[in-house]
Amino acid sequence: MEETGGEEKMKAGKSMAPALIAAHPDGSCVVVAVGAALRIFNLLREEPVQVQDDTLPAGHGDVIRAVAFDLHNSLFASVGDDKLVKLWDATAWTCIKTVRLSKKASAVTFSHDSAWLLVADKFGIVYVFSTVQHDAIHKPVLILAHCCSIITGLCCSPDGKYIVTSDRDFKIRVTKFPENPLTGAHDIHTYCLGHTNFVACVAFIGFQGLLISGGGDATLRLWEYETGALLDTFDTTDEVCILIIQHTSIDFFLSLFRHAPSGGLSVGCCRFEGVLLFACDMVERQLSLLQVSFLWSENAPPTSLSFDSGGNLWLVSGAAETVEMGDEFVTPEALAVAQVQAQGIARAAVTHVQVVRDCVLLGGTSVPGGELLLHTLQGHQAGVQDVTAATEAAELAMKNLLSKRQYTAEQREHRKRMRNDKVVSL
Amino acid sequence: MPKKRFYRARAHSNPLSDSQFPVPVKPDEFDWSEHFPAFFPATEPEDNAKDLKVRFADIGCGFGGLIVKLALLFPEKLMVGMELRDKVTEYVKERILALREQYKGQYENITVLRTNAMKYLPNYFEKGQLEKMFFLFPDPHFKEKNHRRRIISTALLAEYAYVMAIGGILYTITDVQELGEWMKSTLDSHPLFEPLTADELETDVCVELLSTATEEGQKVERNQGTTYRAIYRRIVAPKDPAGA
Numbered sequence: 001m002e003e004t005g006g007e008e009k010m011k012a013g014k015s016m017a018p019a020l021i022a023a024h025p026d027g028s029c030v031v032v033a034v035g036a037a038l039r040i041f042n043l044l045r046e047e048p049v050q051v052q053d054d055t056l057p058a059g060h061g062d063v064i065r066a067v068a069f070d071l072h073n074s075l076f077a078s079v080g081d082d083k084l085v086k087l088w089d090a091t092a093w094t095c096i097k098t099v100r101l102s103k104k105a106s107a108v109t110f111s112h113d114s115a116w117l118l119v120a121d122k123f124g125i126v127y128v129f130s131t132v133q134h135d136a137i138h139k140p141v142l143i144l145a146h147c148c149s150i151i152t153g154l155c156c157s158p159d160g161k162y163i164v165t166s167d168r169d170f171k172i173r174v175t176k177f178p179e180n181p182l183t184g185a186h187d188i189h190t191y192c193l194g195h196t197n198f199v200a201c202v203a204f205i206g207f208q209g210l211l212i213s214g215g216g217d218a219t220l221r222l223w224e225y226e227t228g229a230l231l232d233t234f235d236t237t238d239e240v241c242i243l244i245i246q247h248t249s250i251d252f253f254l255s256l257f258r259h260a261p262s263g264g265l266s267v268g269c270c271r272f273e274g275v276l277l278f279a280c281d282m283v284e285r286q287l288s289l290l291q292v293s294f295l296w297s298e299n300a301p302p303t304s305l306s307f308d309s310g311g312n313l314w315l316v317s318g319a320a321e322t323v324e325m326g327d328e329f330v331t332p333e334a335l336a337v338a339q340v341q342a343q344g345i346a347r348a349a350v351t352h353v354q355v356v357r358d359c360v361l362l363g364g365t366s367v368p369g370g371e372l373l374l375h376t377l378q379g380h381q382a383g384v385q386d387v388t389a390a391t392e393a394a395e396l397a398m399k400n401l402l403s404k405r406q407y408t409a410e411q412r413e414h415r416k417r418m419r420n421d422k423v424v425s426l
Numbered sequence: 427m428p429k430k431r432f433y434r435a436r437a438h439s440n441p442l443s444d445s446q447f448p449v450p451v452k453p454d455e456f457d458w459s460e461h462f463p464a465f466f467p468a469t470e471p472e473d474n475a476k477d478l479k480v481r482f483a484d485i486g487c488g489f490g491g492l493i494v495k496l497a498l499l500f501p502e503k504l505m506v507g508m509e510l511r512d513k514v515t516e517y518v519k520e521r522i523l524a525l526r527e528q529y530k531g532q533y534e535n536i537t538v539l540r541t542n543a544m545k546y547l548p549n550y551f552e553k554g555q556l557e558k559m560f561f562l563f564p565d566p567h568f569k570e571k572n573h574r575r576r577i578i579s580t581a582l583l584a585e586y587a588y589v590m591a592i593g594g595i596l597y598t599i600t601d602v603q604e605l606g607e608w609m610k611s612t613l614d615s616h617p618l619f620e621p622l623t624a625d626e627l628e629t630d631v632c633v634e635l636l637s638t639a640t641e642e643g644q645k646v647e648r649n650q651g652t653t654y655r656a657i658y659r660r661i662v663a664p665k666d667p668a669g670a
Contacts, residue, residue, distance in 0.1 A: 123574075125581070145581030147544045148574075169545055170451070175584070184580065186617055187663050188588040191548045193452035 016394040017063035017081070018303035019318035019351045021377075024076075024090055025069055027309040030369070032353065032377040033067050033078060035320030035346030036060040036339075040093060041373045048376040051088065055098040060084060061339035063322045063346075070110035075131055077117055079105035081322055082342070085119050085140075087131065099129060101140055107154040116181050118143065118163065120151035126165060128181045144175055144185040150401065153202035153213070162189060162225060164211060166199035168402050172213055174225050190228035194221055198402040205280055212280065212287075216402060220278065222287050234278065234287040302354075303391055311357060312368065316377070318351030318387050319394030350379040352387045427524045430489065433517035447540055453552045461537035462504055480504045480551070484560040485543045485577065490518035490536075491640035492560060494525065497536040499631060503557075506550075507538040515540035544577060551589040558632065559586060561598040563642040566605040578609045580616060587618040590660040595622070598656045599636040601646045606654025619658040627657060 019034040029049065032039045036059065040049040053059055061082035068077050069090060076090040081104045087097040103121040110117055110131065117129045124146035146167045153166035156177065163185060166172045172192040175185045197216030204225075205212050211225040222232040279288050302315040323338045323345070353374060355362045367373060407415070450456035458480065459466030465478060482500070484492050487507025496505055509515045518538040525533040539550070564577045573579075578598060586596060596619065600606045613619050627633050637643045637653050646653060 142581070144584060147582060147585075149545065171548065173548075183617075186580075186584045186587065188584050190553060191452075191588075193549065196451060 015322050015324065015397040016319040016390055017065065017322050018391070018394040018398065019316045019320070019349070020064065020067050020304040021306050021314050021316035021353070022067050022069055022076075022304075023306045023308035023312075023314055024074070025071055025309060026074070029090070030306075030308070030314055030373070030377065031067065031076070032316055032351055033064040034316075034318055034349045034351050034379075035063050036080065036082070036342035037346030037349075038064070038078060039377050039379075041369055041376045043369050043373075046369055046372065048372070049093050051093045051095065053086075053095040053098075055086070055095045057084070057098070057335075057339065058095075059339065059343060060086065061323070061335060062342050063320055065104070065106055066108045068108045068110055070114040070131070071112065072114040073131065075110065075114065075117075077108045077110070077119075079108045079119050081105075081324075082339075085117070085127075085129070087117060087129070097129075099140060101127065107151050109154045109156060111156045111177070111181075112158050112160050118154055118156070120154045120165065122150045124149045124151055124167060126151065126154065126163075130182075141182050142184065143178075143181055146171070146173065152198065152200055152402065155202055155204060157204055157225065158207050164202050164204075164225065166202045166213060168198040170195045170197060170199060170215070172199055172202060172211075172223070174211075174228065190225070192221075192223045192225065192228045192230070194223075194230045194233070195219070200402070206282055208282055210280070210282070210285070216399075220287055222280065222285060224285075231285045232287050234289070236276070301391060301395070303394060310368075312362075313356040315354045315356065316351050317391045318349060319390040320345050320349040348379070349390075350386055351377065353377045427528075428517055428520035430517065433489075433513050449541065449546050450549050453548075453550055453555075456550060458504075461506070461539075462534060464531075464534035465504065477502065477504070479555055480506050481556060482506070482558040482560070483508060483543075483551070483556050484562070486510070486561065486564055487518065487538060488562075489514060489641055490521055490538065491643075492562060492635060493518075493536045493538075494521070494533070495635055495639045496632070497533050499635075501532070501535060504535050505537075507536070508541055508543045509538060510540070510542055512540060544582060547585055547589050553588055554591040556590045557594045559590060559594070559596045560632075560636075561596070561609075562636060562640050563600055563646075564598070564605070566600070566602045568604075573608075576605070576608070578612055580612055583612065583616045583619065587616075587660055592660055592662055594660045595630070595632075596658045596660065597632060597636055599643070599653050601651045601653050603652070603654060606656065610654070610656040613656055613658045617663055618660060620661050622657045622659055630657075633657065 019032060022031050028044050029040055029042045038051055040051065042049050060078065060080045061084065062080055064078050064080040066079050069075070074090040076088040077085065078088070079085045083101045083104055085099045085101060085105060086095055088095050101119065101121055103123050105119050106122050107120040108118065115130065115132055117131050118126055120126045125142055126144050127140035128143040129140065144163070144165070146165060149167040149169045151165055151167050155164050156162070157164065161177055163175045163177050164172060165175070174189045174192065176187040176189050178185045192211065192213070195213065195215040195217055199213050199215045202211060202213045204210070209224055209226050211223040212220065213223065214220050218236045220234040220236070221230060223229065224231055276289060281288065302317050303319065305313060305315045307313055323342045355367045365371065465476060481503045482496060482505035484505070484507040487493055487509050490507055493505055493507045507518060509518065515538055522533060522536055522538065561577055567573060567575045590596065598609050600609065614621070636655060637647065
C-alpha cells in the first residue's frame with residue numbers, strides 16, 4: 001500500500017532509548033553505549049578508545065539496545081534497533097562480524113564458555129551465532145522462541161547446562177543448553193513462574209543453582225533454577241521497604257541489576273534516584289536489603305549499571321532518540337540517511353556517569369580515569385536537566401513497551417484499519 | 427442446549443493480540459474445582475485413587491465437538507478445551523452445563539477455558555502433565571510472513587513437549603495440503619516427537635474422531651475434501667550428539 005496521508009501514518013515515533021554501561025571483566029575498560037555510538041575508555045592506559053569498524057554497514061544505524069561482554073575471550077557484542085548484531089574484539093576494538101536480523105533486538109548474551117553468542121529479538125525469537133567460526137554462516141539460526149513476547153532477559157548458566165530467558169508475559173523459561181546449539185534448544189527444563197507483571201531482568205548468582213529476577217511487579221525474586229522453585233521474594237512495595245526508600249511513584253519497578261563479584265547484588269530502579277544494594281544469603285537462600293545509595297543528581301535515575309572486577313559499581317543515566325522509520329518502505333538510501341542521523345544524535349547525546357564503591361558515591365576526580373573518563377563517556381558539558389528529561393522519556397518508553405496496553409474498542413478498530421502489512425526487504 | 431446461531435463468531439481470532447482475560451500465575455494456583463465440581467473435593471476414601479489432573483487438552487476446541495465425544499470414551503480422564511474466542515467459549519460452557527443436566531453423572535469430566543494456548547500453556551499445566559493434545563483443523567495462516575503464527579511450529583513444539591508426558595500423543599488434522607505437509611515435516615524434524623506406526627494408528631480410538639467429531643471435520647466430509655493427519659508421540663530426547 002502507498003503511504004497513507006498525514007498524521008494517520010503509523011507514527012514514526014521518536015522514542016528515547018536508555019544509555020547502557022558495561023565494564024570489561026578484566027577491568028581494562030568501560031563502555032557506554034548511548035544512541036548508536038559506543039564510547040570507550042581504557043582504564044589501564046587512561047585514554048579514550050576509538051572503535052574501528054570495517055564491516056558493512058559500519059557502525060550502528062540506530063540506538064543500541066543491549067550490550068554484553070563475554071567472560072573468557074575478550075569479546076563484546078552490541079545489538080540495536082537497526083536490527084544489526086555486531087561482535088567486537090574487546091582488546092583491539094575492531095568489529096569482527098556484523099549480522100543482520102529480521103527484527104529489532106532486545107537482549108544479548110554470551111554462553112558461559114564464550115563459544116556462542118545469543119541474541120533475542122522483540123518477537124520472542126532467540127538466535128545463536130558461533131563466536132569462534134568467524135566466516136561461518138551469517139544467517140541467524142533460531143535456537144528457541146517465546147511465543148510473540150518481547151524477551152527482556154537472556155543469560156546462560158555458569159554450569160553451562162541451561163539458557164534462561166525472561167519475557168514480557170511474566171514468564172522465565174529454563175531451557176537445556178543443547179550439545180549443538182545450531183540445531184536448536186528444544187528441551188525445556190522448567191519454568192520459573194511467580195511474577196505478576198513483566199519480568200524485567202534475570203541473572204545468575206553464585207554457582208549453587210540460584211537465579212534472580214526483577215520485574216514490573218516491583219519484586220526481586222530468588223529461584224532455584226533446577227526445580228523452578230521460588231525461594232524468596234523481596235517486595236519493594238513492602239511497608240518496611242517504603243520507609244527506607246521513600247518512593248511514592250507507583251511506576252516504581254526494578255529495571256536492572258548486576259551481580260557483584262563479591263556476592264552482593266545491586267538493583268537500579270525506574271524513577272528512583274538511587275541504587276538498592278541487596279545481599280543474597282546463599283545458605284539460607286534469602287534476599288535482604290543492604291543499603292540504599294542516593295545519587296547526587298537527584299533527578300536522574302540510572303538507566304544501566306555494571307560492576308567491574310575491582311568492586312566498583314558503574315552507573316549511567318541518559319538516553320538518546322531513536323531514528324524510527326515507521327512502516328514506510330525502506331530503501332538503502334533511507335537507511336544510509338538514518339545511519340548518519342543516528343550517529344549525529346549519538347555524538348550529541350549527554351550522559352551522566354557515576355561510580356559507587358563500598359556503598360559510597362565517588363566524587364569527580366576520585367572516579368577511576370578521572371575527568372578524562374567522565375568527559376569521554378559523558379559527552380559535552382550540559383546541565384543535569386537535559387539528562388533527566390531524556391532519562392525520564394526513556395523510562396516511559398520502556399514502561400510502555402513492556403506493559404500491556406489497554407485500548408478502547410474504538411482505538412482497536414482504528415488500529416486494525418491503519419495496519420500496514422508490507423514486507424520490508426533489502 | 428444452547429443454540430449455535432446465538433453464538434456465531436468469525437472463524438479467525440488473532441492469537442498475537444494482547445490478552446484481556448485472566449491467566450493463572452502458575453499451575454498450582456489455578457482452581458480446577460470450579461470446572462469439575464463432581465471430582466472435587468474428594469471426600470470419600472476411594473476418591474483418592476481419582477486422577478485429579480487434567481490429562482487431555484483440545485487446543486482450539488471451537489464449539490466443543492471433540493471433547494464432548496471424548497468425555498464418554500474416557501470418563502475417568504479430566505479434559506479441557508482451550509479456545510481463544512469469547513463467544514464460542516461461552517457456547518461450549520453452556521453446552522457442557524446442558525449436557526450435565528440432561529445426562530446426570532456424565533460429562534462431568536470436561537470443561538472449557540478461554541485462553542491463548544500459544545502463550546499460556548505452562549501457566550495451566552505442569553511439566554509432563556498432558557497425555558493427549560489435539561489440534562484439529564488449525565488456522566492455516568497461508569501467507570509466508572504469517573507462518574510464525576501457526577500453532578504447530580518448531581519453537582512451540584518445545585512448549586508442547588514440556589507439558590506432555592513421555593509417551594503422550596499429539597494429534598493433528600487439517601484439510602489444507604500445504605499445512606498438512608508443514609505440520610508433518612515440523613514434527614518429523616523435532617527431536618522430541620516420533621510418528622505413530624500404522625498399527626498404533628489403527629488401535630487408537632481417538633484417530634477416527636479427528637475427522638468426524640467436530641463441525642469442521644463434518645464440513646470437510648460433506649464437501650468430500652481430503653484430510654491430512656499427523657499423529658506423533660512425545661519421546662525422550664535422543665542422546666545422539668550429532669543433533670536431530
